[in-house]
Amino acid sequence: MTEASLRIVVTGSTTGIGAATARRLASDGHRLALIDISPGDPLGDRTRQWEVDVSAPELDAAMSEAADWLGGEIDAVFHMAGVMEAQAADITEVTDEQWDRVIAVNLTGSFRVARSALRHLRRPGGILVLTSSQGGVLQPSGSVPYGASKGGVHGLAMTLEAKCRDLGVRVVELVPGKVDTPLYRRSVREAVDRTGRPEVGHELMSGLVAPEAVAELAAFLLTAGGRILRSPVATV
Numbered sequence: 001m002t003e004a005s006l007r008i009v010v011t012g013s014t015t016g017i018g019a020a021t022a023r024r025l026a027s028d029g030h031r032l033a034l035i036d037i038s039p040g041d042p043l044g045d046r047t048r049q050w051e052v053d054v055s056a057p058e059l060d061a062a063m064s065e066a067a068d069w070l071g072g073e074i075d076a077v078f079h080m081a082g083v084m085e086a087q088a089a090d091i092t093e094v095t096d097e098q099w100d101r102v103i104a105v106n107l108t109g110s111f112r113v114a115r116s117a118l119r120h121l122r123r124p125g126g127i128l129v130l131t132s133s134q135g136g137v138l139q140p141s142g143s144v145p146y147g148a149s150k151g152g153v154h155g156l157a158m159t160l161e162a163k164c165r166d167l168g169v170r171v172v173e174l175v176p177g178k179v180d181t182p183l184y185r186r187s188v189r190e191a192v193d194r195t196g197r198p199e200v201g202h203e204l205m206s207g208l209v210a211p212e213a214v215a216e217l218a219a220f221l222l223t224a225g226g227r228i229l230r231s232p233v234a235t236v
Contacts, residue, residue: 005029005030005031006030006031006075006076006222006223007030007031007033007070007071007073007074007075007076008025008030008031008032008033008074008075008076008077008078008222009032009033009034009035009063009066009070009074009076009077009078009117010022010025010032010033010034010035010077010078010080011034011035011036011054011077011078011079011080011081011109011113012035012036012054012079012080012081012082013032013034013035013036013040013049013080014034014036014037014038014039014040015038015040015181015182015183016080016179016181016182016183016184016211017080017131017176017179017181017211017214017215017218018036018078018080018081019040019041019211020211020212020214020215021078021080021214021215021218021219021222022034022040022043022047023043023215024212024215024216024218024219025219025222026043026044026046026047028219028223029046030046031046031047031070031071032046032047032048033047033048033049033050033066033067033069033070033074034047034048034049034050035049035050035052035054035059035062035063035066035081036049036051036052036081037051037052037053037054037081038051039051048066048069050062050065050066053105053109054079054081054105054109054110054112054113055104055105055108055109055112059109059112059113059116060112060115060116063113063116063117063119063120064116064119064120066120067119067120073120073121073122074117074120074121074122074126075121075122075125075126075127076121076126076127076128076129076222076223076226077113077117077121077126077127077128077129078129078131078218078221078222079109079110079113079114079117079128079129079130079131080131080218081105081109081113082105082106082109082131082149082183083101083102083105083106083183084102084143084146084183084184084186084187085098085101085102085143085145085146085190086098086099086102086143086144086145086146086190087142087143087146087187087188087190087191087194088142088143088190088191088194088195088200089143089144089194091144094144094145098145099144099145101145102143102145102146102148102149103145103148103149103152105149106146106149106150106152106153107148107149107152107153107156110130110152110153110156111156113130114128114130114156114160114171118164118167118169121169122169123167123168123169124167124168124169125168125169125227126168126169126170127169127170127171127172127221127222127226127227128160128164128169128170128171128172129171129172129173129174129218129221129222129226130153130156130157130160130171130172130173130174131153131173131174131175131176132150132151132153132154132157132173132174132175133146133147133150133175133176133177134175134176134177134178134235135147135150136148136149136150136151136154137150137151137154137175138175138235142187142191142204143187153173154173154175157171157172157173157232157233158173158232161173161232170226170227170232171232172221172226172229172232172233172234173232173233173234174214174217174218174221174234174236175233175234175235175236176209176214176235176236177209177235177236178204178207178208178209179208179209179210179211179214180208180209180210180211181211184208187204188201188204188205189201191204209236213236214236217234217236221234
């Protein structure tokens with residue numbers, strides 16, 4: 001299998017960073033299995049999509065079907081699916097439902113994707129890229145459940161990186177900052193509505209990174225970059 005035709009799984013492939021990465025990988029000629037809870041735009045006959053919630057038990061079957069469709073083995077997995085709720089909310093305002101949903105998708109979903117992926121990733125040479133966030137890892141997040149979930153993903157990625165080394169599978173943690181995605185814009189609107197202060201929105205919207213810029217790094221990590229990167233953490 002050459003670098004020009006890798007077999008790659010992308011979760012959260014319908015919008016934002018996941019969609020930008022899927023487009024980039026498709027344009028480079030890779031064969032893609034796309035996993036998202038919502039349908040996305042067609043990207044050609046070398047791609048196929050599974051509509052699955054990454055926090056649901058059905059993910060295992062979807063990953064197995066994806067591996068079969070890709071030819072029985074997966075070269076790389078990019079896990080991008082995630083949610084954000086309770087932006088700018090005090091912890092006393094965060095509901096159990098918000099906490100449970102964010103932890104289920106962002107942290108439990110990362111565990112489920114990693115567990116399923118490691119049953120099918122090429123050994124040696126497979127690459128698993130998990131996505132945390134600067135909010136919750138390098139600095140506080142505006143959302144209590146989001147920051148906690150991404151801090152958990154950081155710990156999961158570090159632990160898996162050590163455990164998978166002897167298997168010949170590289171685990172890399174992608175740590176984006178503020179990225180101009182629909183998810184982020186919804187969280188900004190939530191913060192403005194909650195605080196009643198438009199200036200909060202202006203501050204949150206300053207210095208955004210385009211999802212295509214993060215997709216460039218993700219595509220690099222999923223191909224040759226993931227094997228040559230000295231650090232298991234890539235920040236953008």
